[in-house]
Amino acid sequence: MTDPALRFQDVDLSYGRTPALSGINLSLDPGQALALIGPNGAGKTTLLRGILGTVRVSGDLRILGHPVGHVPPGLIGSVPQSADLDLSFPVTVRHVVEMGLYAELGWFGRLKGEHRRRVREVLERVDLADRAQDRFGELSGGQRQRVLLARSIVANAKLILLDEPFNGLDGPNRSALLSIVRSLKEEGVAVVVSTHDMVLAEEVCEQTLLLAGRQVAFGPTEEVLVDDVIRQAYGSAHVG
Ligand SMILES: Nc1ncnc2c1ncn2[C@@H]1O[C@H](COP(=O)(O)OP(=O)(O)OP(=O)(O)O)[C@@H](O)[C@H]1O
Incomplete structure (x- = not known):
């Protein structure tokens, strides 16, 4: 059971x-x-x-x-309130998502091709593939939340x-987030x-x-x- x-x-x-x-x-x-x-x-x-x-x-x-x-x-994947995030931290969107792999790789593990592919796929899933090289702090609140969600997804959080x-999300960002939540549930993830x-x-x-x-x-x-x-x-x- x-x-x-x-x-x-x-x-x-x-x-x-x-x-x-x-x-x-x-x-x-x-x-x-x-x-x-x-x-x-x-x-x-x-x-x-x-x-x-x-x-x-x-x-x-x-x-x-x-x-x-x-x-x-x-x-467990966690997406805190956007007000709680430190936006001055100089990391790119891709780096934030890669952090989701640390549990699997250890802090000093090396990213392999398969890991990079997973990061790319998840960024596409949250519709932010074109922002991968941008600084996390430059994104809108809704986009930052989707990046943090991507970090949880890449870690295979359950x-x-x-x-x-x-x-504070506008209509399109709200719909985008809702459809990601629905697809996660279909994959057996609890939210x-x-x-x-x-x-x-x-x-x-x-x-x-x-x-x-x-x-x-x-x-x-x-x-x-x-x-x-x-x-x-x-x-x-x-x-x-
Ligand atoms: N770090 C903390 N130390 C002590 N008490 C805290 C702390 N954080 C929250 N509290 C208290 O715990 C209670 C619940 O707060 P919490 O932030 O969980 O509510 P919330 O439902 O999330 O509120 P909101 O909708 O305003 O975000 C409140 O009385 C709050 O003052």
Whole structure:
């Protein structure tokens, strides 16, 4: 039997001794997408950090069958919010994608023809092959996110985390990202998307976790994103 991509059983997350999120219970299958929805400060980014093992986790959290903190390198791909990226770092788009191969090659491993071919193919897939030699920091926010997604794809990540990836994207960039997410799911990759956009969650995510410093609801998106449940996280002002 295949392990769930994610399984939280009574998980609490905290920053040192400061609790941030409590009582999380969920399961996500390979090939499915999970939307994290909730108001500002609800704990969406914290939940992603929990999966990456960069905040304190208590309870039972398993990722692709591995306990948190013991997931083999490369299996989790992470695309942080664009505001969190250091754009002064002088790397090209191709170099950023090649970083996805480090788990396979080791930091000092040499790239072979097969690796370069994979990097080229993935850059084509995210429609950025013509920007391969450009500096990462010169790209638009949407393009930078697609480069980071390419880095996860080249690593053959089985779980990809996207933190508010649709913020500030125009229509074409939004469609491009949505179609990549759909094709990843078809390949059996599980995706977690933190977003304020409920329409997007309905479009691409089978499951939704509604947060407000705790788990308000988890389940099929069409059952969670209904007025009565949303109100429990946002209050009445945000419904209607
Ligand atoms: N580095 C940190 N140290 C201590 N507390 C933090 C830290 N980062 C976030 N928090 C706290 O954890 C809680 C959840 O924040 P988080 O950033 O996960 O929310 P969010 O849902 O992603 O919000 P937003 O939609 O604004 O990005 C908040 O109370 C926040 O103040």
